[in-house]
Amino acid sequence: MxxxxxxxxxxxxxxxxxxxxxxxxxxxxxxxxxxxxxxxxxxxxxxxxxxxxxxxxxxxxxxREPLQHITGRAFFRYLELEVGPGVFVPRPETEVVVGWAIDALRAMDVAEPLVVDLCTGSGAIALAVAQEVPRSVVHAVELDPGAYAYAERNASGSRVILHRGDALSALPQLDGTVDLVISNPPYVPLEERDEMAPEARDHDPELALFSGPDGLDFIRVLAKTAYRLLRPAGLVVVEHADTQGGAVPWIFNEEAGWVDAADHRDLTNRPRFTTARKEGA
Structure with a gap:
């Protein structure tokens, strides 16, 4: 040795x-x-x-400083991304979420599917979709200036169209035209702060982590944004915690204009993300 x-x-x-x-x-x-x-x-x-x-x-x-902060890089599907203090480090679980979205986009009978990634962070999701669905048009939205700076560097030279702004009011010019909305939003309940791994609790931006007492405050509003952006029969894909698989699909209910709401498991067989289709043809 x-x-x-x-x-x-x-x-x-x-x-x-x-x-x-x-x-x-x-x-x-x-x-x-x-x-x-x-x-x-x-x-x-x-x-x-x-x-x-x-x-x-x-x-x-x-x-317990994150490995990715020390090396300055994170690997996500086929990408190597620049990351560090001020941006959420992409996790392997999210790769499964993106995989579902990519398969759905490839199956669409649409020449150039229009995609919106809300809360893009480092840009991981948007860049993966743009890379693996070359005919797609991908918009990515990020509010936090620190995270946006990383997304800007990662997206340089790519086809991703980056926007600095609030995910909940973003892109009104695209209302009713988007084929797929995808997001890895904040979903950690505030009461779970002390139980989190120090890599996340002490180093990931709070804006990317916490969302009210049950962790679902942001997703509840995000559902309305997705509905606004999507065309009839457009798809939404939202990541959540493995304890929220029974709750998130109910947010995308028929009374709110959604159909086919379903929850999906990750590679460890834990509930990980919800998908739904906007009502319409």
Missing amino acids: NLLLAEVAQATLRLADAGVPSPRFDAEELAAFVHGVKRGALHTVADGDFDARFWEAVARREA
């Missing part, structure tokens, strides 16, 4: 003792980042090339 791999093994133990959920992966990712190689190539780093800054990075992760 070379020196770097031995140090990674020690770092793994330290991170595990600190309660980091994926200590081996994080130790390897930090080693790869510091040494400028892929995780699978750590064994190729010569002992004389070991960089002691690795232990500085490990100490930051040991203090």
